[in-house]
Amino acid sequence: MSEQTQLIPGNSLIANSPEEGRALAVKIARLTIKITQPDAEVRDKLRPAYANDAAMLIAIGQTVAMEFATIAKANNYWQ
Amino acid sequence: MSEQTQLIPGNSLIANSPEEGRALAVKIARLTIKITQPDAEVRDKLRPAYANDAAMLIAIGQTVAMEFATIAKANNYWQ
Amino acid sequence: MSEQTQLIPGNSLIANSPEEGRALAVKIARLTIKITQPDAEVRDKLRPAYANDAAMLIAIGQTVAMEFATIAKANNYWQ
Amino acid sequence: MSEQTQLIPGNSLIANSPEEGRALAVKIARLTIKITQPDAEVRDKLRPAYANDAAMLIAIGQTVAMEFATIAKANNYWQ
Amino acid sequence: MSEQTQLIPGNSLIANSPEEGRALAVKIARLTIKITQPDAEVRDKLRPAYANDAAMLIAIGQTVAMEFATIAKANNYWQ
Amino acid sequence: MSEQTQLIPGNSLIANSPEEGRALAVKIARLTIKITQPDAEVRDKLRPAYANDAAMLIAIGQTVAMEFATIAKANNYWQ
Numbered sequence: 001m002s003e004q005t006q007l008i009p010g011n012s013l014i015a016n017s018p019e020e021g022r023a024l025a026v027k028i029a030r031l032t033i034k035i036t037q038p039d040a041e042v043r044d045k046l047r048p049a050y051a052n053d054a055a056m057l058i059a060i061g062q063t064v065a066m067e068f069a070t071i072a073k074a075n076n077y078w079q
Numbered sequence: 080m081s082e083q084t085q086l087i088p089g090n091s092l093i094a095n096s097p098e099e100g101r102a103l104a105v106k107i108a109r110l111t112i113k114i115t116q117p118d119a120e121v122r123d124k125l126r127p128a129y130a131n132d133a134a135m136l137i138a139i140g141q142t143v144a145m146e147f148a149t150i151a152k153a154n155n156y157w158q
Numbered sequence: 159m160s161e162q163t164q165l166i167p168g169n170s171l172i173a174n175s176p177e178e179g180r181a182l183a184v185k186i187a188r189l190t191i192k193i194t195q196p197d198a199e200v201r202d203k204l205r206p207a208y209a210n211d212a213a214m215l216i217a218i219g220q221t222v223a224m225e226f227a228t229i230a231k232a233n234n235y236w237q
Numbered sequence: 238m239s240e241q242t243q244l245i246p247g248n249s250l251i252a253n254s255p256e257e258g259r260a261l262a263v264k265i266a267r268l269t270i271k272i273t274q275p276d277a278e279v280r281d282k283l284r285p286a287y288a289n290d291a292a293m294l295i296a297i298g299q300t301v302a303m304e305f306a307t308i309a310k311a312n313n314y315w316q
Numbered sequence: 317m318s319e320q321t322q323l324i325p326g327n328s329l330i331a332n333s334p335e336e337g338r339a340l341a342v343k344i345a346r347l348t349i350k351i352t353q354p355d356a357e358v359r360d361k362l363r364p365a366y367a368n369d370a371a372m373l374i375a376i377g378q379t380v381a382m383e384f385a386t387i388a389k390a391n392n393y394w395q
Numbered sequence: 396m397s398e399q400t401q402l403i404p405g406n407s408l409i410a411n412s413p414e415e416g417r418a419l420a421v422k423i424a425r426l427t428i429k430i431t432q433p434d435a436e437v438r439d440k441l442r443p444a445y446a447n448d449a450a451m452l453i454a455i456g457q458t459v460a461m462e463f464a465t466i467a468k469a470n471n472y473w474q
Contacts, residue, residue, distance in 0.1 A: 007101035022402035032140040049133040054444040061427040065461035066144035074156035077469035086180035111219040128212040138216045145223035153235035165259035190298040207291040217295045224302035232314035244338035269377040286370040296374045303381035311393035323417035348456040365449040382460035390472035
């Protein structure tokens, strides 16, 4: 089933650990970009734009923080 | 009833899986744009503006993250 | 009582459905703009500025997402 | 006691209704600006900058949405 | 112990009142800036940049709103 | 195990105190930047860009506020 998903890898928010949950947050954030701009060539051209721009790196960090808040809650904070 | 909705497809936040919930988040985010700028022609002209701009792609990602937080909670994180 | 409100239509966060709750979120977001810039003429002049600007449309979408998060919770996600 | 407060009017998050709660959110948002820029003359000069700028009006709306989320929760959504 | 803290004054999120909680939110927001830019001279030079810029004042307001949301919850909204 | 983590130091959201939790929030925020821009040389070049820019310092503060909200909740606000 996970092979058919486009937006949530494995179609689950459950992760074994905070580290795995954070990696999932990063992936989910990237998949939203991918569905909004499906052309891989365009995305490749945009990569240097954000990876070399401090403001955009910070904005990506905020996106990951938001996704992680949801994932952490879904996993009851791994308590 | 879902045919009459303009803002929430199917008039429900319930989704069968994280993947469906995420797709719903993407749709809801788009419908807000649509009601704010109802002219399809204008929206079509704006599409390249954000799909080719790294900062806007990130901002869209943040919007989807926010909508998904609500949908995930409504679905008790699909636990 | 709802006629006297300036910020929350009907002075209530309760909505009959997700669609109505979303429409309420849109209205509340607009009323905040209205109280911050009470001059209707100025607001009318600003309308094209945001309805034709991709970045601003996205920012409006984020605002509505935030308002909806509160309304959805107030309605226990219409479960 | 409320006369001595600088940041939270009445030193309380409790409001009688959604409308009053929203008005409190607006006031709290403004008081943060005031403590960050205590010079009334400077604030008066900045007012046209944001009241006539669509992007800033939207950003103010996001701030009020955030404050309201906290106030609404403090009041158990007036249920 | 509070003398050794750099990020959370008093090493506690507990505040006696909403006003004190809000003041704590303001302090915590400032301490994050301080740890990111530890050079007091640089921070002093940046102060006019944000205290005289409407967009930055609004952004600071959003930061304080975020910190306050956490502090208010930690104090059970002073109920 | 913590040596292998790239995103969450110690692979845990648990912290002994608000101060430690806040420091963890700062570290997690930085590690997201690091995974997005893995080239240390580029990151070093970007550092002055944000440490000397008021708007970026504020945006970093917002990121840390978001991460801290999650960590504080994971630790039940150290009550």
